[in-house]
Amino acid sequence: MAVFNLNINGKKQTVDVDPNTPMLWVLRDHLKLVGTKYGCGIAQCGSCTIHLSGIAVRACVLTVSAVGNQEVTTIEGLSENADHPVQKAWLEVDVPQCGYCQTGQIMTAAALLEQNPNPSDSEIEMAMNGNICRCGTYTRIKKAVQLAAESNNS
Amino acid sequence: MSLAKTKIGRRSFIKTTSLAGGGMLLSFNWLISCKLTPEEISTLPKEWFKLNGFLKIGDNGLVTIMSPNPEGGQNVKTSMPMIVADELDIDWNDVIVEQAPLNTDLYSFQFIGGSQAIRRGWPGLRMAGATARQMLRKAAAQAWQVPVEEITTNAGKLLHESSGKSVGYGEMASAAAQIEVPEEVELKDVNNFKIIGTSRKNVDGPKIVTGQPLFGMDTHREGMLIAMIVHPPAFGLKLKSVDDSVARNMPGIKDVFTVKVFNDGYEKTFFDTRTFNEVAVIVGNSTWEVMNAKKALKIECEPIESSTESRDRFGRKYKETTPAGLESTNDHYAQMEAMAAKPGELRRKDGDPDAAFKRAAKIVESTFTAPFLAHNCMEPMNFFADVNDTKAELIGPLQKPELTEQALSSRLGMPVENIDIKMTRLGGGYGRRSYAHWLIEAALISKKMNAPVKLIYTREDDMTDGIYRPAYHAKFRAGLDSENNLIAFHVKAGGIPESPLAANRFPAGAVENYLAEDWTIDSNLTVGSFRAPRSNFMASAEQSFLDEVAEAAGKDPIDFRLELLDRANKNPVGENNDYEAERYAEVIKLVKEKSNWGKSDPGIHRGVSAYFCHNSYAAQVLDIVIENGMPLVQKVTCAIDCGIVVNPDSAVNMVEGGIVDGIGNALYGELTFNEGIPQKNNFDRYRMIRMSESPKEIDVHFIKNEIDPTGLGEPMFPPIFAAVANALFKATGKRHYNQPFITEKALVG
Structure with a gap:
């Protein structure tokens, strides 16, 4: 066990855990931030996507000891009032079915638009291909990403 | 408007004992971790009055509607309360939805499966709203000393036209809670629905996109x-x-x-x-x-x-054998081939299939397989x-x-x-x-x-851990006469460990000489329901085969299907055909029109498919292009008849998802076994469809009618497998008989 001082959603958080613990379980078990989802544990499904210094990463394979003082953003910290352009677009298009993968999809999409505010269809597909939606809402996810990009650029 | 008894089946859907008869203490959401938003808190009423197990009305006019069934992405948590709200005649903006707990005294059919939630919930949900509306009207009639017939409602208000009196539901809720539950209620004419048939957003949407704790996990x-x-x-x-x-x-x-x-x-x-x-x-x-x-x-x-153990299926006893041994996929396919070569259990016979095949000018024969799926x-x-x-x-x-x-x-x-x-x-x-x-x-x-x-x-x-979609096998034969009429049809289907056959489905009823047999193979792999059980294979096999038969007959695949359905409609063969040929034909005609069937664009290859299951009809046209040797679905056009559509945009979402799910499983879905060990255990090896592989466009159309809602969670899923196979045939000239169509070793073609 070791003590880690983390910077999560703009707040200092201290946890005392095994240094190999993935951030996924630090967030879910220790900090009760359960919007970051467990799907596969091997970085294949994207359900656990968070931002590490603004980059989309899979929290299931990111150990707590690798984070250091980098800024971590989870879905709970993406916006104050569910008003991030990506969240608004998700609601406007009414994307979710079961909804389990959607926080990971939103975090991937938000990081994409941060780096590429005006992505082409194939750039959207490339960025979003790491996130599985078992319900098959891909056409709506793409529509919502396009809508968020448009609202950002208008 | 129609009158309906408030008793359904074995019990009244509303127990009088559930009436609180006065102020209910606020019990908002059992999932304590789901916090209320500040807006919700500021608008909450001081007192709730429970009119029945489905709804309570606040003194300020807000209405809480309990959604009785589990929510698994089919959006029943929004669409079931919409049905209550419409009959209650309330503004949807004044509705708060809560997930009901399991309560077999208050609710019936609290399950999701078989595309049944809306279909079975429909009468009870309507009555829940209608009885509460009637109790409010009675309370107002008593308060104003006028006949109840003179009280009308509009969006959460009670009105008495001649005296000009008007009051919100909230103000009459306390009195309404004291009114006895009526034994008979008026239900709305379907043409007067205000909420049903309009698109309402997922009530859990804001919680989902902010990552609030909604899931068991x-x-x-x-x-x-x-x-x-x-x-x-x-x-x-x-x-x-x-x-x-x-x-x-x-x-x-x-x-x-x-x-x-x-x-x-x-x-x-x-x-x-x-x-x-x-x-x-x-x-x-x-x-x-x-x-x-x-x-x-x-x-x-x-x-x-x-x-071998005895099991109970809703009162019917049956035996289930669990054989010893470590099973492997290669053996499974060999066993299925062997069973298909032997006579199966006779499930339906019309006319004289043997004689018809003997006199047939042309015989088409094909075998289809599908693997276990997780x-x-x-x-x-x-x-x-x-x-x-x-x-x-x-x-x-x-x-x-x-x-x-x-x-x-x-x-x-x-x-x-x-x-x-x-x-x-x-x-x-x-x-x-x-x-x-x-x-x-x-x-x-x-x-x-x-x-x-x-x-x-x-x-x-x-x-x-098991509970897989079974592995299936189906062998078809079709006999055409010299004028290319389908005169004989034979299906022999089976699976491990269950048969997928539905002997009374199309094309039964459309062919003079028809034979259906099936078989099963015991297994210690455990299986269970998987979106549109059995249909998810039979549709893929039958609808691919019909495409092949149409080609052999030199007919357009849509015209060929319509010709058969016309026969089944006008002069059906046999009894117990479990589909309505006219409704089946209607979805095919609609998809033909909406997809501009018959137009040809260079590089675009089209496949058609249709199926009836879970009380609903679906037809699809799928367009693919081949890029770098791989198929890419450009567009799927889909027509569905599921009766009245409660929440149209949400229904479209469901259909889009089912189509993507079906394309994914048709192309990639497979779980194999070696010596009893599943050969895939995570998404690194189990290939799931991803965004770049899903259709660029999905165009969904519903048949408009006044039929009570039927299933929608499943009917779009089974036919899409064959739409993929039939489009692949157009693209590659090769029929795809064995799922998945794209394996790790071979590309398509």
Whole structure:
């Protein structure tokens, strides 16, 4: 066990855990931030996507000891009032079915638009291909990403 | 407007005992972790008045509607309350939706599966709204001393035209709660619906996009422990001994033991599993610690012996055999070929198929196969349990809570009254969560630990624990006369371990000489419902085969289907045909029109398919292009007849998703076995469809009619497999008989 001082959603958080613990379980078990989802544990499904210094990463394979003082953003910290352009677009298009993968999809999409505010269809597909939606809402996810990009650029 | 008795089946849907008859204390949401938004708190009424089990009205006019069924992504949590709200005649903006707990006194059919939630819920939901509206009208009539017939309603207001009196529901709610539940109520004319048929957004949308705790996996309770299982690595093995010498002493580990899901001699019902009845359990403080100890736990297994047990399917007894042995996929296919070469069980015979095939000018014959599939819900199986000797509290995602409660009651020896099952949102179901053995495991673990416990399956546990879509096989023969009329049709279908055949479905009824047979092969792999069970294979095989027959007859595949349906409509062969030929033809005609069937664009290859299942009709045209040797779906046009559509945009979402799901499974879905061991246990090897592989466009059209709603969760799924196969044929000139169409070794073609 070791003590880690983390910077999560703009707040200092201290946890005392095994240094190999993935951030996924630090967030879910220790900090009760359960919007970051467990799907596969091997970085294949994207359900656990968070931002590490603004980059989309899979929290299931990111150990707590690798984070250091980098800024971590989870879905709970993406916006104050569910008003991030990506969240608004998700609601406007009414994307979710079961909804389990959607926080990971939103975090991937938000990081994409941060780096590429005006992505082409194939750039959207490339960025979003790491996130599985078992319900098959891909056409709506793409529509919502396009809508968020448009609202950002208008 | 129509009158309806408020009694459905064996019980009144509204128990008078459920009437609170006055101010109910505020009990907002049982899932304590779901916090109210500030807006919700500021607008909440001081008092709620419960008019029946489905709704309560606040003194300020807000209405809370209970959504009775579990929510697994089909959006019933929005669409079921919409039906109540419409009959109640309330503004949808004044509605708060709550998930109802399992309560068999108050609600019927509290399950999701078989595309039944809306279909079965429809009459009860309408009556819940209509009786409450009637009670409000009566209360107003009494207060104003006028005949009840003179009281009208409009969007949450009671009105008396001649006197000009008007009052909101909230002000009359207290008096209405004292009114006796009417024995008969007026239901709206379907043309007067104001909410049904309009698109309303997912009521959980804001919570989903902000990551609030909605799912079973998110359940937390003070002092809660985490549990995981270790099951035998192969089907055909059972637990012999557990070596916990290392695991037990690892950090954070509380205990290691074994649990038996069902006691010996228990008669399993249809939705009980026989998968790995005994499993090892590790309990500890945190998920990561338990995951680590799980890797260090050693189990020894031994072969199972063959057994046959009696089971109960809703009162009907049947035998199920579990053979010993370690099964492999290659053997399965050889066994299926052997069974298909022998006569099967006769399921339907019209005319004289033998004679017709003898005189046929042309015979088309093809064989289709499909593999086992894993459900792969994105939320792995899990459940929360807090159980002691006298009572049990369970929280989590499941599809058939009433049946699971009975199984748990039997296992714990505890009356159902002492068991409280609360339903969270399901992170996917697709049939997998109908088999809630993990709930029983969680309950047994909690009881043993005397503590609240959350049981979590890892993805690997989830994928290797059984309840798969069965493997199937179907052999078809069609006989055409010299004028290319279909004069004989023969289907022989089977599977491991169940038959997919529905002998009375199309093209039964459309062919003079028809023969349907089937067979089964016992297996110790466990299977279960998977989105549109059986249909999901039969549609793919039959609709591919019909395409092939149309080609042999030199006919357009749509014209060929319509010709057969015309025959089935005007002069049906045999009895018990379980589809309406006219409605079936209508969806095909609609998809023909909407897809501009017949136009040809260079490089675009089109396939058509249609099917009837779960009381609804679906037809699809799928367009693909081939890029770098791989098929890319450009567009799917889909026509559906599912009766009245409650929430159109949400229904479109459902259809889009089912189409993507079907394309994914047709192209990539497969679970193979070697010596009883599943050959894939996570998404690195189990290929799931991804965004770049899903259709660029999906265009959905519903038939407009006034038929009570039928199923929508499944009917779009089965036919799309064949639409893919038929488009691939156009693209490559090669028929695709064996799913998945794209394997690791070979590209398409």
